[in-house]
Amino acid sequence: MRMLLIHSDYLEYEVRDKALKNPEPISDEQKRGRLEEVLAVFMSVEKADESNPDEVVEKAVKEIKDVASQVKAERIFVYPFAHLSSELAKPDIALKVLQKIEEKLKEEGFEVKRAPFGYYKAFKLSCKGHPLAELSRTIVPSGEAVS
Numbered sequence: 096m097r098m099l100l101i102h103s104d105y106l107e108y109e110v111r112d113k114a115l116k117n118p119e120p121i122s123d124e125q126k127r128g129r130l131e132e133v134l135a136v137f138m139s140v141e142k143a144d145e146s147n148p149d150e151v152v153e154k155a156v157k158e159i160k161d162v163a164s165q166v167k168a169e170r171i172f173v174y175p176f177a178h179l180s181s182e183l184a185k186p187d188i189a190l191k192v193l194q195k196i197e198e199k200l201k202e203e204g205f206e207v208k209r210a211p212f213g214y215y216k217a218f219k220l221s222c223k224g225h226p227l228a229e230l231s232r233t234i235v236p237s238g239e240a241v242s
């Protein structure tokens with residue numbers, strides 16, 4: 096999994112067109128979203144993650160918690176983003192991984208939004224620009240090589 100973490104004044108999105116034949120079903124309310132004072136986490140779930148999705152979820156949540164603690168962010172935006180890797184996991188597995196990450200972050204006490212999966216989306220982001228505001232992380236299941 097590849098993650099781009101941006102500590103932001105706000106992130107807002109608006110759903111545009113379908114990017115998959117069968118995108119995640121969403122309500123009208125989910126067609127747009129915004130969080131302020133947020134750690135935005137853009138995530139590409141990768142083919143290698145399919146060997147142990149649960150381990151990748153655990154490792155991703157640990158990394159996100161660590162960065163959130165460093166930048167003192169209490170809100171997380173989980174953002175599916177298929178542009179950080181050329182070896183993407185299948186959509187059905189990727190969605191499950193992102194849903195589990197969202198669930199576990201909520202269990203940890205964060206306020207969490209997740210942008211809809213399988214759509215093109217317009218988004219606006221205001222990066223805070225401090226030294227830890229732009230970070231990336233790569234996560235692989237045990238036994239897999241980083242490509």
Ligand SMILES: NCC(=O)N[C@H]1[C@@H](O)[C@H](n2cnc3c(N)ncnc32)O[C@@H]1CO
Pocket residue numbers: 114115138139140141175176177178183184185186189211212213214215216
């Ligand atoms: N910017 C718009 C967009 O990325 N849209 C992506 C994601 O929402 C989602 N998606 C599909 N596969 C994946 C994956 N492996 N990891 C993350 N998201 C995925 O499906 C869309 C088309 O690839």
